[in-house]
Amino acid sequence: MKKIGRTLGVVAAAASLAALGSAPAHAAGDVYQGTGWRISTHHGIQSLSPDPYVIRLVKPTADDKLTPAQNKAAEAQLRTLLKKSAAQLTSITGTKFTVSDAYHSPETACSSAERHVIVVGLRYRPFDGKPGMSRAWPCSASGNRSAWGGWIWMDSEYWMPDRKLEPWILANAVTHEVGHSIGLNHPNVDGPDADKTADPYECVTNSSKDTPVMCSPNGGYGRGKGGSVTRAKQHGGQYTPWDIEGLKALKANFTR
Ligand SMILES: [Zn+2]
Structure with a gap:
């Protein structure tokens, strides 16, 4: 329960900053999730330290x-x-x-x-x-x-x-x-089937059929439905722009 209390506390702080008009770009929304990324607040993680x-x-x-x-x-x-x-x-x-x-x-x-x-x-x-x-x-x-x-x-x-x-x-x-x-969690969301459940592999995608590498059970470039093996091979092991947003938010959360 403590964890939830702290999480809410930080969200509230971010919201009041936004109201003052001095918020950094990420704080426009929830600092723990965005399109294609989500932070593992259920594990108690909110940020990434600057220490190595x-x-x-x-x-x-x-x-x-x-x-x-x-x-x-x-x-x-x-x-x-x-x-x-x-x-x-x-x-x-x-x-x-x-x-x-x-x-x-x-x-x-x-x-x-x-x-x-x-x-x-x-x-x-x-x-x-x-x-x-x-x-x-x-x-x-x-x-x-x-x-x-x-x-x-x-x-x-x-x-x-x-x-x-x-x-x-x-x-x-x-x-x-x-x-x-x-501290990155699965960013799965209910997708095209609209069955109100974030199913396995159901994550944001783009015209190149990329999907966040954090998609559960796995994702990555060209790994969405109908994606190309050539593209997947070219970018194997790379964080996608969605994952990168999440990682940047984790780091930014350390000081906000
Ligand atoms: Zn996983």
């Missing part, structure tokens, strides 16, 4: 059901994709994100999670045993409600030879989970 964040990998083990060779390949690919996500986040938000070469032990609770560290590992079906699903556990700073860090388990199945994901879909999946870890 570090991404660290958990050393893979046989528990993830991959062979040592598969684990090695998965780790190398994951590291490359995480670096791409980190570089985008740095350039979009101005907060520095890096991927460390050092391993980290698995995080298990926000109460003991290290500040501004995002721990990423491989696990077999980490999302309640559901096939093909990865999951992020975002934490928030109890004082100012900025993204604290947290952890991500990527489903090791993606690296099993008979279940391999297309590389651009894998890249989008990594970008998506990293987005969750710092």
